[in-house]
Every structure is written in C-alpha cells, then in structure tokens.
Amino acid sequence: AQTVTQSQPEMSVQEAETVTLSCTYDTSESDYYLFWYKQPPSRQMILVIRQEAYKQQNATENRFSVNFQKAAKSFSLKISDSQLGDAAMYFCAYTGNQFYFGTGTSLTVIP
C-alpha cells in the first residue's frame, strides 16, 4: 500500500525567509509522481509543484523547489523568500494508480 507521511503538523516562517516542509512516502512502485498542493483558507487545492520519479533533477517553480531523494523516499518542499500569501495548508501527494495525500502541514508566515 502507498502511504504519504508529513511529520510536521505546523510550521512557521518569517516573511522573506526560507522554510522547508518534509514529506516521506512508501511505495513498491518504480514509476510514480509526487506533488505538493497548497490549500488556502478558501479550501481550493492548488498545485504548487510536481516531480517525476524517473527524473533525478529536482523540480523548481519560481520560489518553490523540491529535494527529491528517491532511495530515501523523501520529498521535501523548500519555499524561498516566503510571502504572506504562502500561508496555507500544504499537502504532499503521491500518484501511482491513485492519488494519495498526506495529512498536511499548516504554514504560518509571520510579517
């Protein structure tokens, strides 16, 4: 069975600083994708970044980047130059045959 674990229920970061959110997953598949989704108070899920497991290069999207360690089954999200609008729940997700989400990390950005 595939599982996704986010061990940090809450995180906080000072505005303009950098924060890293952790995610680990368990799978027996070799071909899969990993995602980070953001859920602001409006509760609409928004895709932040996607990583293909067969690619060794870490994905980046502007201020967002990942550290993908396939052997360790780790997929962390780094947010650089944090902004107030980054405050939200962040969910790590795995897709093989289905989408599996972690329990989320609530990120607070301190002005």
Add this chain to the structure above:
Amino acid sequence: DTGVSQDPRHKITKRGQNVTFRCDPISEHNRLYWYRQTLGQGPEFLTYFQNEAQLEKSRLLSDRFSAERPKGSFSTLEIQRTEQGDSAMYLCASSPGDRDRGEKLFFGSGTQLSVL
C-alpha cells in the same frame, strides 16, 4: 475555462436524509475524481471516472454512497441515509486524462456537508 465548479458550497442536513452534490469539471477533461476531506486531514480518495465509466471505488465508499457521470460531463455524488460521520468537505477534481499517471488535478472549491 471556468474551472471545476461544485454545487452547493454548503449543505446542512439532518441525520437520515439523502443529499446529492454536483460537480462540473473543466470542459474536455476526461477524468473526474471525488475526494472526502475532514478537518485536519488530507483528501481521501473516494472514486473516479474516465468519461462516463466509473473505474475505481474506494473501500471508504459504503453502499450508501453512489456516484454517476451519465454523459461523461458533470457528475453527482449521492449519500443516502446520512450519518453524522459523513460530515466532511467533499472535493471534486478533474484532469485531462491524456496520460496514465502523473496528471495535474484541478480541484473545485468543495461542498461542505454538515449532518446534524
């Protein structure tokens, strides 16, 4: 492209009543997913459709739950004889369906169900 829309946004019902939610995916998206999310948890997969075919159902989906996508466009999720444990946010998502996996999901704003 107006995005994925869900109706209603909020539903309050009494235990034992039936409720139905609607999801309109992004036009031309072949795949449609239903998820359930409770407070403090991530979305849990319920079921998904490829066009009008319901390809997979989670074990979470009891016999009181039924979903349809009759013409491969909008979808409905019905819960019969609601229970307090059904209280949750019900999320719908769609994707183009042009690859087997790794697709980006586009989510709606969800329907918040409260069962009294």
